[in-house]
Amino acid sequence: MGAQTSKVARKLPTKPRPETLKNTPKESPSTVGLMANTASEFKTEFIEEEGRDPQLHENLKSLGPVTVPPTITKMRTTDTMLKIMNQRKQAEEKELGWHTVSDENISIDSLFTLMEQRKRLQPGEIDKPEIRQALLQKYKIDEPTLSILLKYYNTMAIMPPAIDDKEERRMGVWVMDKVDWESQVRQVDRRNAEIKKSRQEALKDNNQAMKQDKSKQDQALKDLFDESY
Incomplete structure (x- = not known):
């Protein structure tokens, strides 16, 4: 028996479709x-x-040319913000009322320089009339203000670093004159010298102890060889 196959013949169109002609x-x-x-x-x-x-x-x-009229905002006398500004101004004027400086307020830089200058004077020299008069003219302040500044304000004097501090921090102290400043510096230097001396003595004792131990070991070895002979 055998198998029978059928072949279907394919025919191509001989005329184009109508929708194809529309999209040409x-x-x-x-x-x-x-x-x-x-x-x-x-x-x-x-x-x-x-x-x-x-x-x-x-x-x-x-x-x-085009002209744009300026916008002007008129502030009313009953404006809340205007009242706040006036009250703040009055409070500031009242707060500064005790200040008797006639020309202008002293600046931070001038105040710092004044405090540093005081630390470089001899004891009691700040109370001399000629010194105070020179300070009044230099910093443009009056006598009551100068007295208040010298009584209640000061700057710190920086000391040499301590040698036993690993971070090498510097301590700040309050001093009133040159002698006080030099005394504080000498105390720090004296303490550093004592620490340095104690370290040197400890190192010296350690070296002597090491030498003694070494000499004992050498003597023990020598005695050992002498006994063997």
Whole structure:
């Protein structure tokens, strides 16, 4: 018995379908590009022609520059913020009322310089009339203000670092004159010298102990060899 196969013949269409003819492009790519360039040139010429309109130019010229009126905000006397500002100003004036400086307030830099200058004077020298008069003229302050500053304010004197501090920090102390400052520095130097001396003595004792141990070991070895002979 054998198998029988059947072949189906395929036929291609001889005529195009109607919907295919509807979607057929009518312009080529070169034709489309030419039309776009033509439209762009036409639009540019139209805009330039519109800009050269003499009537439009005359109308704009007759208008002149545009003026914007300034906006002015009038503050009412009953405004809440205005009251707050006035009250703050009155409080500041009242707070500074005790200050008797006639010309201007002393600056931070001038105040720091004054305190540093006081630390470089001999004991009691700050109370001499000629010194105080020179300070009053230099810093432009009055006598009551100078007395208050010297009584209640000061700057710290920085001491040499302690040698036993690993971070090498410097201690600050309050001093009143040059002698007091030098005395504080000498105390720190004396303490550093004592620490250094104790370290040297400890190192010396350690070296002597090591030498003694070594000599004992050498003597023990010598005695050992002497006994063997």
